Amino acid sequence: MSAITTPTTRGKKRRRDQLTFVEFLVFVVPLLVFVITLYGTLIWTFYVSLSNWSGIAANYEFAGFKWYQSLFNNIRFWVDVQNNLKWLILGVIPTVFLAIFLAYLLELAPFPAIESYIRTLILYPVAMSFIVTGTIWSWMYEPKRGVFNTILAALGVQSPLTFTTNPSTATYWLILIFIWQYLGFAVIIIQSSFRTSELQEMVEAATVDGASKLRILFSIIIPNIRSGLLVLVSLLLISTLKVFDIVYIVTFGGPGISTDVLSLYMFIATFQQHLVSMGAALGVIIFLIAFIIVIPYTIYALRRWFE
């Protein structure tokens, strides 16, 4: 920027790496505030997780890895880790595949007249808050008076579905809400990555060559929408990892602790049990999982993208 500045306008030529005062204010101050709030609280959380803060008043006495140890000995923690893994796998993979499929269907446009309406329609859920959709879904899921079982009963089917009240399957029903909510958003991202001229040309060439529609999808489109997949998978990974609201609203971790996740446990530990250091330790663990799973994926995907 400063290279463009001509000496005549500023009197004397400034060096390239020097910032003007205004530039400093505009760029550096917000950056500083951002870095301090983000990394400051991150470090602070780590510090608190090593202290002995249990109770309402702060206590920064050093306790080492005491709280991590007590977490690792806790059944609930491992239930949560399992549930978080279920979310990571079942919340991301089906969503991505469904999205590719739906996006391709829309792209083939069997009904060009209503295509834009359909797109808007499936995008709607993501515009709503999880608090709202969670409440609605928890009503629909009610085994006795909920929408699904009432419809089934009206059709004469004695529904065996217990939805979120069965501890062994409850988490899957919660993940279904997530998929429903994020699907439209995923479709839009995938669709936009279809719209590159190279891809369009390749598809045209394949069509001329007589490739089938499915063949085009698997051999041409999917290998060539990396940028879209990169964005989508990272976003979904992060969203499933930090899932809190759906669980909080629909089951509050129940029945028992069968749908509990790390973030909900963090909230309960900190504010209900007053085990602030343990809550901080859970926060650090969530961060580490993100670090281990999300960041390597992003780096890997970025590398491939720029190859």
Add this chain to the structure above:
Amino acid sequence: MKKIFALLSGLMIFSMILSACAPQTVVQTVVVTEVVTQEVVVEGTPQVKEVVKTVVVEATPEPKKPQLIIFNWWTAPGEREAADAMYEAFKAKYPDVEIVENPTPGGGGVNQRVVLQARMTAGLPPDTFQTLGGAELKAYVDAGQLEPLDDLWAQLDYANKIPGPLAKAVTVDGHPYVVPLNMHIQNILYYNKALFDELQLTPPTNYDELVATCEAIKAAKPDLACIGLGSKEKWGDAFVFDAVFMEEAGPADYVKFYKGELDPATFEPFKRSLEKFQALAPYINTDHAGLTWDQATALLPGGTAAMTLMGTWAIGALEKGGGWKAGVDFGAVTFPQKPERILLFHPDTYGLAKGAPNPETTLKWLEVVASPELQVPTDVIQGGLFARTDIDPTEFPDPIRQELMQYVRDNPDKLILDQHGSIAPSSFTSEYWNAIASFLVQPNVDATIQQVASLFQQFNVKDASAWYQWP
């Protein structure tokens, strides 16, 4: 050098912006210039000289309206009106005081506590805040966030105005720390009166009668759940379990158990209670895990459950939410009544926060909290019993609370802290609810006993709840 200058000036501007945000005290200074005519005698000839005197008059700052900063979680319908009734009682006595309320939208105890905890940690305590008696109060006392109120209690003779166990539930190491304004009773069994009349049933008062009643209901109405339960918040399960456990263990061991003085692994009544609790599962609505307490209570007027075990706050939910009338559409008994009729309770209380900005006003507030003028309207609306035993029980509109209040007056010693008041610290209790709730959906007696035993160890319940004295 320039960089350093830029950095410094940036910081300066930043700090100037920050300090500009800080509230400033405005002191008006008025400069009055007056001309005083003085006679000055200079060597015999009287001369008039004008002396100009400048008098600076500092305006005395307008007397600040006394304030009371209060934190409570009564924001839900029914509770909001109760909070307003409290303020009205206070305003009637101290009309000058401005009440600054910091309710947290969304009600719910947990959310309010999140904000309060953050404020206290930041060193910004309110004057007074709502807390339950028992473990929650103990946590504030341990954190050094409440002032002892020995003088106020002595002045009001409050220890003799309320039941002994209630005073003990808010007294730590001999010092009372808060003023309770009500008592909520946990173990009440509400039942559909029309149904019981139709089937000629009498409300059960112990476990065996409960099972027999449920069998009779199941035989007559197979679609009806005998016990309506909402376990989404987890404590609903603990309520039902407590009812079974109280009968098995008896009051003295019940207290010892939650004080961590008994080993769950060897304490037989705990094991028997789990088995009996498990045997109740077929009588409970199958969708309990998805329901909150108010949704479960609504099953009674909704005609899908015959009974529910819930606290005194369910009376309001049944009357206002369900359109039922106490004593007409629904009846209530405390459960169990064997081996003794014990009422499990917790109080709502207010105390004086350490570092409170307006301690004198707060003491006035607490005095009103202790008075019948506040307790009668507030408790009648909000749903609990009066903390004071010298108020006429017929102040309550419903026969259920009239009877309960009369029982408390006659038997003030039959009160023990409940799940919400909690004898054990909240770190334990929260996990304990999970263990009991998990047990109901995936019963495994031995694993649950082990888990509960390790919870007692992990959270050092024995030391943490040694403060609680009963009887």
